[in-house]
Amino acid sequence: MVTRRDLLVGTGALVGAVVHGPLRSASAQTRPEGATTPPAPMAPAGTGAGHGATVITPNGVSLPWRFVGDVKVYHLVAEPVTHEIAPGLEIEGWGYNGRIHGPTIEAVEGDRVRIYVTNRLPEGTTVHWHGVVVPNGMDGVAGLTQPVIAPGETFRYEFTVLRAGTFMYHPHFDEMIQMALGMTGMFIVHPRTPRGPRVDRDFALMLSEWEIRPGTRRPNPLAMTDFNVLTINARAFPGTAPLVVRRGDRVRIRIGNLSAMEHHPIHLHGYAFKVTATDGGAIPEAGQWPETTVLVPVGTTRDIEFVADNPGDWPMHCHMTHHTMNQMGHAGPNMVGVQSGDADRHAQSVLPGYMSMGQTGMGGMSDMGMPVPANSIPMRGSPGPFGMIEMGGMFTVLKVRDRLTSYDQDPGWYNHPAGTLARSATADELHADGIVLQPHRSSDGAP
Numbered sequence: 001m002v003t004r005r006d007l008l009v010g011t012g013a014l015v016g017a018v019v020h021g022p023l024r025s026a027s028a029q030t031r032p033e034g035a036t037t038p039p040a041p042m043a044p045a046g047t048g049a050g051h052g053a054t055v056i057t058p059n060g061v062s063l064p065w066r067f068v069g070d071v072k073v074y075h076l077v078a079e080p081v082t083h084e085i086a087p088g089l090e091i092e093g094w095g096y097n098g099r100i101h102g103p104t105i106e107a108v109e110g111d112r113v114r115i116y117v118t119n120r121l122p123e124g125t126t127v128h129w130h131g132v133v134v135p136n137g138m139d140g141v142a143g144l145t146q147p148v149i150a151p152g153e154t155f156r157y158e159f160t161v162l163r164a165g166t167f168m169y170h171p172h173f174d175e176m177i178q179m180a181l182g183m184t185g186m187f188i189v190h191p192r193t194p195r196g197p198r199v200d201r202d203f204a205l206m207l208s209e210w211e212i213r214p215g216t217r218r219p220n221p222l223a224m225t226d227f228n229v230l231t232i233n234a235r236a237f238p239g240t241a242p243l244v245v246r247r248g249d250r251v252r253i254r255i256g257n258l259s260a261m262e263h264h265p266i267h268l269h270g271y272a273f274k275v276t277a278t279d280g281g282a283i284p285e286a287g288q289w290p291e292t293t294v295l296v297p298v299g300t301t302r303d304i305e306f307v308a309d310n311p312g313d314w315p316m317h318c319h320m321t322h323h324t325m326n327q328m329g330h331a332g333p334n335m336v337g338v339q340s341g342d343a344d345r346h347a348q349s350v351l352p353g354y355m356s357m358g359q360t361g362m363g364g365m366s367d368m369g370m371p372v373p374a375n376s377i378p379m380r381g382s383p384g385p386f387g388m389i390e391m392g393g394m395f396t397v398l399k400v401r402d403r404l405t406s407y408d409q410d411p412g413w414y415n416h417p418a419g420t421l422a423r424s425a426t427a428d429e430l431h432a433d434g435i436v437l438q439p440h441r442s443s444d445g446a447p
């Protein structure tokens with residue numbers, strides 16, 4: 001049993017290891033464990049490697065804190081935020097400290113934390129520390145465990161974080177509206193004593209879903225089924241920052257899901273990984289199971305780990321195909337295989353510029369240069385090394401490289417070693433391998 005005194009002693013040991021002073025930038029503060037472990041040679045301050053490595057929140061930051069006595073003090077400000085989902089799409093949402101989602105809170109097992117929450121929203125709010133075991137009155141449930149934090153008011157939460165793990169935070173007042181507008185964040189508690197193999201790169205990703213009609217700026221919090229923007233750390237591809245790692249790094253990816261309705265099966269190419277923890281705690285090694293896709297249900301977190309021994313540009317994405325599309329409408333007719341020539345000509349006589357879509361599938365739509373409403377990213381795709389990357393939404397790229405000058409710099413596209421790239425087959429190759437191409441007539445208009 002851990003006693004209060006043990007915790008104080010443990011915390012006291014850290015005091016000398018961490019610089020005191022005013023709230024510091026995210027890059028300079030949350031590495032109490034790293035302070036006793038030499039950082040990896042090329043790790044910039046604050047993103048260092050080692051046991052309890054400071055978490056990297058792609059497209060995000062960690063929340064600064066400072067010691068007051070033995071207590072780590074944090075300050076969250078709930079407020080309206082203008083946020084870019086991807087280049088071309090900006091929203092008016094609600095978040096914390098000028099960000100959507102809120103900054104990642106980091107602490108160490110046994111820490112006493114005091115978190116002030118200021119409400120600058122036009123309505124009440126609370127903060128619930130999802131998965132963190134706290135005294136009942138610190139649980140942040142409006143009406144049940146505390147009064148609502150009124151606009152303009154600042155509340156004070158204080159508790160000892162007893163368990164290491166990957167947790168989250170979000171309001172428990174008007175949840176449907178406030179979370180749909182962006183009010184979520186990750187809460188990472190590092191173990192006090194190192195456990196398991198040393199991790200070199202430790203990423204935190206929050207999954208969300210939104211309904212944002214093309215041309216509008218306000219996510220629709222009433223959406224229940226027709227989500228058309230799917231995000232990782234509130235960014236949709238191509239707005240998601242790549243996860244940059246060095247070949248041989250041991251990588252942990254912590255994934256939280258605070259979507260309104262949907263579970264996300266997150267698939268990583270190029271690797272088999274182990275599921276090592278949930279928000280319920282670490283999974284003993286014998287119980288860790290191998291996967292290439294990890295389902296992250298709503299209201300849970302999953303940690304995965306692997307050694308990045310396979311270089312390349314590897315997609316990591318939700319495997320629900322509608323979740324890797326940007327602002328696509330789902331109400332159109334099924335046009336696959338339709339011969340639309342005559343119909344298009346008739347329609348164009350009254351609607352110049354009319355063009356039916358999808359007769360041969362929807363690949364290539366991002367090349368068509370279709371006009372889209374201002375402030376929207378429907379079906380746009382983004383340029384890749386071999387043409388347009390047709391996916392968007394809940395999609396990012398794990399970039400594994402032999403050599404890196406910095407983790408913080410996008411190393412560009414992967415340079416494939418000779419003989420390792422798929423390409424068009426030659427007639428000689430087909431002949432040599434006995435592949436005979438039969439003439440083919442298709443009603444779908446395909447050759």
Ligand SMILES: [Cu+2]
Nearest residue numbers: 264318320323
């Ligand atoms: Cu999904």
